[in-house]
Amino acid sequence: MATTQSYYLTTPIYYVNDKPHIGHAYTSLACDALARFLRLDGDDVKFLTGTDEHGQKVEKAAKEAGISAQSFVDKMSQPFRALSPAIGFTNDDFIRTTEARHIAAAQQLWRELRARDQIYLGSYAGWYAVRDETYYAESELIDGAAPTGAPVEWVEEPSYFFRLSRWQDRLLSFYDENPDFIAPATRRNEVISFVRGGLTDLSVSRTSFRWGVPVPDDDAHIMYVWMDALTNYMTAVGYPHTDSSDFKKYWPARLHMVGKDILRFHAVFWPAFLMAAEIDPPKRVFAHGWWTNEGEKISKTVGNVIDPLVLIDTYGLDQLRYFLLREVPFGNDGDFSHQAMVNRMNGDLANDFGNLVQRVLAMIQRYCDGRVPLAGPLEDADEALLRSAQNLITPVRDAFLRQAYHEALDDIWRVVRSANVYIDQQAPWKLQKIDANRAATVLYILAEVIRHLALVIQPVTPTAAGKILDQLAVNLADRTFSRIGPVGALESGTLLPEPSGVFPRFTELSIPSGEGGG
RNA sequence: GGCGGAGUAGCUCAGUCGGUAGAGCAGUGGAAUCAUAAUCCAUGGGUCGGGGGUUCAAGUCCCUCCUCCGCUACCA
Numbered sequence: 312m313a314t315t316q317s318y319y320l321t322t323p324i325y326y327v328n329d330k331p332h333i334g335h336a337y338t339s340l341a342c343d344a345l346a347r348f349l350r351l352d353g354d355d356v357k358f359l360t361g362t363d364e365h366g367q368k369v370e371k372a373a374k375e376a377g378i379s380a381q382s383f384v385d386k387m388s389q390p391f392r393a394l395s396p397a398i399g400f401t402n403d404d405f406i407r408t409t410e411a412r413h414i415a416a417a418q419q420l421w422r423e424l425r426a427r428d429q430i431y432l433g434s435y436a437g438w439y440a441v442r443d444e445t446y447y448a449e450s451e452l453i454d455g456a457a458p459t460g461a462p463v464e465w466v467e468e469p470s471y472f473f474r475l476s477r478w479q480d481r482l483l484s485f486y487d488e489n490p491d492f493i494a495p496a497t498r499r500n501e502v503i504s505f506v507r508g509g510l511t512d513l514s515v516s517r518t519s520f521r522w523g524v525p526v527p528d529d530d531a532h533i534m535y536v537w538m539d540a541l542t543n544y545m546t547a548v549g550y551p552h553t554d555s556s557d558f559k560k561y562w563p564a565r566l567h568m569v570g571k572d573i574l575r576f577h578a579v580f581w582p583a584f585l586m587a588a589e590i591d592p593p594k595r596v597f598a599h600g601w602w603t604n605e606g607e608k609i610s611k612t613v614g615n616v617i618d619p620l621v622l623i624d625t626y627g628l629d630q631l632r633y634f635l636l637r638e639v640p641f642g643n644d645g646d647f648s649h650q651a652m653v654n655r656m657n658g659d660l661a662n663d664f665g666n667l668v669q670r671v672l673a674m675i676q677r678y679c680d681g682r683v684p685l686a687g688p689l690e691d692a693d694e695a696l697l698r699s700a701q702n703l704i705t706p707v708r709d710a711f712l713r714q715a716y717h718e719a720l721d722d723i724w725r726v727v728r729s730a731n732v733y734i735d736q737q738a739p740w741k742l743q744k745i746d747a748n749r750a751a752t753v754l755y756i757l758a759e760v761i762r763h764l765a766l767v768i769q770p771v772t773p774t775a776a777g778k779i780l781d782q783l784a785v786n787l788a789d790r791t792f793s794r795i796g797p798v799g800a801l802e803s804g805t806l807l808p809e810p811s812g813v814f815p816r817f818t819e820l821s822i823p824s825g826e827g828g829g
Numbered sequence: 830g831g832c833g834g835a836g837u838a839g840c841u842c843a844g845u846c847g848g849u850a851g852a853g854c855a856g857u858g859g860a861a862u863c864a865u866a867a868u869c870c871a872u873g874g875g876u877c878g879g880g881g882g883u884u885c886a887a888g889u890c891c892c893u894c895c896u897c898c899g900c901u902a903c904c905a
Contacts, residue, residue: 670864740863
């Protein structure tokens with residue numbers, strides 16, 4: 312057995328001032344597929360997601376709603392928690408920044424920084440945008456508003472500062488020594504160029520509102536939301552108990568998956584905080600891209616926000632998961648369109664793969680009494696196809712570890728297509744009439760190939776893959792990657808259940824009565 | 830303005846250490862009929878953004894220009 316490795320990966324914690332949309336689902340999906348892959352590969356995985364619940368926006372929204380901030384976030388956090396069962400996310404924990412465990416962790420990190428003179432008290436004055444939770448320089452303002460369009464107000468307050476300026480060189484050498492820390496490469500260049508441009512100390516406390524983690528030993532201040540929020544990644548593995556088994560096992564995190572908009576916080580501030588506290592920084596931050604909707608930028612005001620739950624209703628869960636991971640080189644922006652979705656769902660899933668499974672299982676049912684056929688001597692073509700399926704895990708693993716999901720799926724589909732070529736060349740429906748043993752051999756090879764395909768596609772389309780493995784009578788315990796190859800081979804004579812399609816085609820009849828996306 | 834990335838077949842993109850370009854989809858023609866009207870086979874004369882240079886040879890290196898995108902700065 313391979314040695315078990317621990318792999319801790321996280322989504323950002325989602326800000327509760329919003330409802331879950333396709334962007335949240337996408338980030339979590341990218342983590343989920345990897346988490347599932349690693350578990351099947353025998354790793355000890357911890358996959359974390361959760362909600363970010365502090366900040367002025369929440370405080371204001373709660374006040375406007377006439378409820379306490381706590382009950383506001385209790386309510387708003389719920390849809391994010393509900394996303395996991397809806398989209399099949401297998402997160403091991405769901406953290407909320409309002410939990411006691413987290414407040415203790417954030418305060419401890421603060422104390423560590425304070426004790427090392429990495430935080431000092433000063434004062435801050437500037438244009439502050441509540442909506443963005445950010446200060447802007449005078450020069451950044453456009454017509455008296457933030458570049459984002461958010462209204463700004465002049466705020467002058469005492470503030471604690473983190474000595475970020477001291478970490479410029481350390482960060483640059485850290486990036487240099489860890490070329491895989493920031494992905495994709497183009498984002499890495501951006502971050503490095505930003506840091507090279509010079510870093511100023513970072514304001515890390517606020518006195519203008521109250522909804523946050525109190526600064527230790529100074530009740531007038533609460534912690535800057537990002538310092539609070541980023542700490543969640545450590546909270547969930549036991550911090551401040553650095554001698555706990557979870558912390559030792561899972562920290563530093565192997566991967567923080569983030570949207571490209573919050574890369575800087577993760578790739579600059581976060582490692583600086585950690586190095587300043589003498590804690591190991593995470594291994595990797597991946598900044599993925601955004602989706603557009605039918606070519607249009609998605610925005611709330613335009614009203615073209617995509618609800619992932621609607622897409623699941625329309626196209627199916629596995630279909631959506633497949634589309635999101637296949638359609639776009641991971642890291643790039645992508646466009647969601649009905650046509651593209653249907654092309655993937657029908658072309659790749661239903662026609663190429665689903666139909667392959669169906670025709671093979673149907674022939675086994677008909678020609679072999681519904682039992683796993685007995686293979687005779689193998690010919691070159693048999694061995695070539697079988698080997699390509701058995702070896703598939705290698706490039707697929709390599710792709711997953713680089714978060715190159717599209718490459719992994721491309722590799723898998725190469726084998727799917729080879730199997731379709733093979734079945735046509737061998738024509739078992741003809742062989743059946745002249746050489747039943749040879750037909751049985753061909754069908755056995757195909758069944759084994761399908762077993763391998765189903766095994767490796769599990770992280771992306773877990774439900775359908777499970778159904779295929781059910782139809783091959785593969786035990787639940789035999790669905791890990793340790794069963795790849797002859798060791799897990801189907802046993803001739805095993806009775807198989809009646810096959811039924813796992814990847815339905817999308818037809819206009821598939822459209823539910825309500826309006827679809829839009 | 831600076832830094833970075835990208836401009837390759839109708840569309841989306843691959844193209845390793847330089848050797849006269851590939852995949853998928855779409856289109857066209859054909860085969861087959863086990864299968865979810867699915868599959869398979871055949872078919873791509875693209876000035877590899879423009880121009881110049883190095884080289885026996887450049888999509889692939891150098892210079893320059895154009896366009897688009899990202900990050901960043903500044904003037905206002």
